Amino acid sequence: MSTKKSSWKDSIQTFGRSLLLPIALLAPIGMVMGICSAMGQSYMIEKFPFLGNEILKLVLSSLQTITSIVFNNIPLLFAMGVAQGMAKNEKGIAVFSSAVGYLTLNVVMSVYLKATGTMADVAVAAQVGQGTVLGIQTLKIEALGGLISGLVAAKVADRFYRLELPLAFAFFGGKKSIPIITFVCMIPIGLVIPVIWNVLTSFLISISFIFTAPYVGNAVYYTLNRALIPFGLHHVLASLVRFTEAGGTYMINGTEYVGILNATNEILFNLGPTSEYWKQLMPTLTSYLGGAQMLTTLFRVPAIGLAMYHT
Numbered sequence: 001m002s003t004k005k006s007s008w009k010d011s012i013q014t015f016g017r018s019l020l021l022p023i024a025l026l027a028p029i030g031m032v033m034g035i036c037s038a039m040g041q042s043y044m045i046e047k048f049p050f051l052g053n054e055i056l057k058l059v060l061s062s063l064q065t066i067t068s069i070v071f072n073n074i075p076l077l078f079a080m081g082v083a084q085g086m087a088k089n090e091k092g093i094a095v096f097s098s099a100v101g102y103l104t105l106n107v108v109m110s111v112y113l114k115a116t117g118t119m120a121d122v123a124v125a126a127q128v129g130q131g132t133v134l135g136i137q138t139l140k141i142e143a144l145g146g147l148i149s150g151l152v153a154a155k156v157a158d159r160f161y162r163l164e165l166p167l168a169f170a171f172f173g174g175k176k177s178i179p180i181i182t183f184v185c186m187i188p189i190g191l192v193i194p195v196i197w198n199v200l201t202s203f204l205i206s207i208s209f210i211f212t213a214p215y216v217g218n219a220v221y222y223t224l225n226r227a228l229i230p231f232g233l234h235h236v237l238a239s240l241v242r243f244t245e246a247g248g249t250y251m252i253n254g255t256e257y258v259g260i261l262n263a264t265n266e267i268l269f270n271l272g273p274t275s276e277y278w279k280q281l282m283p284t285l286t287s288y289l290g291g292a293q294m295l296t297t298l299f300r301v302p303a304i305g306l307a308m309y310h311t
Contacts, residue, residue: 018085018150019239022077025070030265033067036060037269064269071265074243075146076102076134082150087157093175094157097182101149103134104183108190110138118194139194142258143243148189149182156181211241211288212248218287241288252277260288 038044040060045052051060070077076099083098084091113119113130119137120130131140157178165173172180211217221241228237241247242261249256250263252271257263264285267277 014086015082015151018082019078021081021084022074023239025077026074029067029070033064033071033265033269036064036067037272040064041272043273068269073134075141075143078143078146078239079149079153080146082147083153083157086151086154090157090161090175090178093161093178094153097156097179098146098150098153100179101153101182101186102146103136104186105145105149105190105193106133106136106138108187109141109194110136112191112194113137113139116194139197140258141193141197142262143239148193149186152185152189153178153182156185208246208248211246212284214284217284221288247288250281252281260285264289 039051040057050056079098079102080095083094087094110119122132122137125131125137130137132138133140133145160177160181161175163173163177164170165177209217211221213220221237224237241259243259245258247258247260248263249258251257252263252266255266257266263281267275267282267285271277
């Protein structure tokens, strides 16, 4: 029994660590994106006229566009990161298969929506949780789609990387079978998710009030965040609040943004301080992104210095 518990705990910790790869990418890219966006705002140009130079504005806007591709494809990055972190064998093939699985998942959900007559008009797609993902109008399940694809690809890689097939099909055996099997596995998953998605979304929305409640919400969030660190699950909680309905849904200029980080990026990078949403939402949103980290770092860094001094 203890062995099973230990194995389960190790798997959860590995999953938590696998989220670090895409998160590590988001930090510096987000910083560049934020700086470029801030320097292009009208209030910054008024204070620093040289920012109004046409060539400089072109460079800043171009960098902002280039860096935005990372944030526009967060689920795909999570799929590849989770596959790389969770797979014990053939990690490279697992990453490739996770991309195949993610594409398959989105197109299968799109087919389901069309077949059931629930495909929304593009103008109102965001209001019913749909949107365009990699050119496919489908159900926007955000980071969860990437997590599912990565986990399936990793599991398939570990289970079938030595698969032996009859001689006539031997070419498709072994490592080559991994993306094929992942593709097949994602079809039933893509058909089931839309059925249960409404229930899951309702649940996440029902608990979002806990995390988004004034004063109490971020206290609950950071308490859980600290408590989950020994188990390696704090990244899972952070991803849940930042990228899913658990962090709330925010209607900004007619477009729905799911999760704390997506709403923050829109207000911070595109709308700026002159927007009504800056005063309305930013104090709440930003309290989940850096407050406790600043506080713990404030005391952690001197403690590390003191420990270095004594040793």
